[in-house]
Amino acid sequence: MTAPGFKVLAWHSINVNENTYNGNDQIAFAEDLRTLHRSGARIWPLADALSALHAGTLPERIVVLTADDGATLDFLPFEHPVCGSQPGFYRTLQKFADEVGPDAGHRLHASCFAIASPEARAELDRKDFLGLDLWHDRWWADANASGLIAVESHSWDHNHPSLDRSCQRDNRRGDFRLIDTEAECRAEVDQASDYIELRAGRRPQFLAYPWGHASEYLVREYLPRFGPGLGLSAALGCDPIAVTSASDRWMLPRFMFNHDWKSADDLLAILRS
Numbered sequence: 131m132t133a134p135g136f137k138v139l140a141w142h143s144i145n146v147n148e149n150t151y152n153g154n155d156q157i158a159f160a161e162d163l164r165t166l167h168r169s170g171a172r173i174w175p176l177a178d179a180l181s182a183l184h185a186g187t188l189p190e191r192i193v194v195l196t197a198d199d200g201a202t203l204d205f206l207p208f209e210h211p212v213c214g215s216q217p218g219f220y221r222t223l224q225k226f227a228d229e230v231g232p233d234a235g236h237r238l239h240a241s242c243f244a245i246a247s248p249e250a251r252a253e254l255d256r257k258d259f260l261g262l263d264l265w266h267d268r269w270w271a272d273a274n275a276s277g278l279i280a281v282e283s284h285s286w287d288h289n290h291p292s293l294d295r296s297c298q299r300d301n302r303r304g305d306f307r308l309i310d311t312e313a314e315c316r317a318e319v320d321q322a323s324d325y326i327e328l329r330a331g332r333r334p335q336f337l338a339y340p341w342g343h344a345s346e347y348l349v350r351e352y353l354p355r356f357g358p359g360l361g362l363s364a365a366l367g368c369d370p371i372a373v374t375s376a377s378d379r380w381m382l383p384r385f386m387f388n389h390d391w392k393s394a395d396d397l398l399a400i401l402r403s
């Protein structure tokens with residue numbers, strides 16, 4: 131039986147504030163994987179789910195895992211100064227794979243959307259994360275080679291409010307809808323794909339809009355015209371509904387942890403919806 135759609139779920143690996151489900155995305159990610167498995171959901175890569183959706187062969191209860199911002203905790207473990215050892219999403223995926231075994235029916239994979247600019251990541255690390263070196267890109271190529279994680283694009287600089295200067299023409303930050311001219315889109319999208327390909331050895335196939343925001347120009351004109359030539363096949367926002375054949379490929383919906391679900395019961399309700 132084919133399904134009308136699949137669900138895309140998102141976490142932020144760098145959100146580690148205390149050792150509770152809601153205070154630590156490392157803990158939530160591990161628990162949520164088990165909830166997904168127990169509920170009968172099956173994890174697939176985004177590319178496989180989209181292909182099957184369009185071929186009309188998508189099974190029921192498919193979910194896709196994503197992570198935003200591209201902190202090292204997507205892939206590497208980290209000794210947190212307050213919360214102690216954090217495994218990183220990659221080790222959690224490996225552990226989960228060992229737990230459920232090869233016949234569990236998952237095609238285990240996560241798409242990790244990284245901020246591309248090394249200067250922006252260094253500035254964010256320094257200003258917002260105590261200079262803990264949680265935002266380098268030395269793990270990108272290994273992550274892609276692992277087969278469990280693909281490094282995708284989360285724009286060049288996120289038009290992030292903590293940066294002194296972003297690609298936005300008037301340096302207005304904090305909202306990605308302000309990226310709405312060809313020059314700004316080239317700086318945020320093309321430049322990000324070029325750099326990620328250079329450092330990660332693979333060109334991003336997907337773009338996740340910072341905060342799920344995007345201008346009409348980016349969604350309706352720029353990506354339909356230039357996206358395929360850039361190697362992009364879809365882009366993701368944050369509308370909390372299923373991806374179906376009616377979804378706009380340049381604004382695919384997804385659900386955010388601690389926003390759209392805050393407990394295992396919330397997650398189960400999303401899976402049933």
Ligand SMILES: [Zn+2]
Binds near residue numbers: 198340
């Ligand atoms: Zn983000």
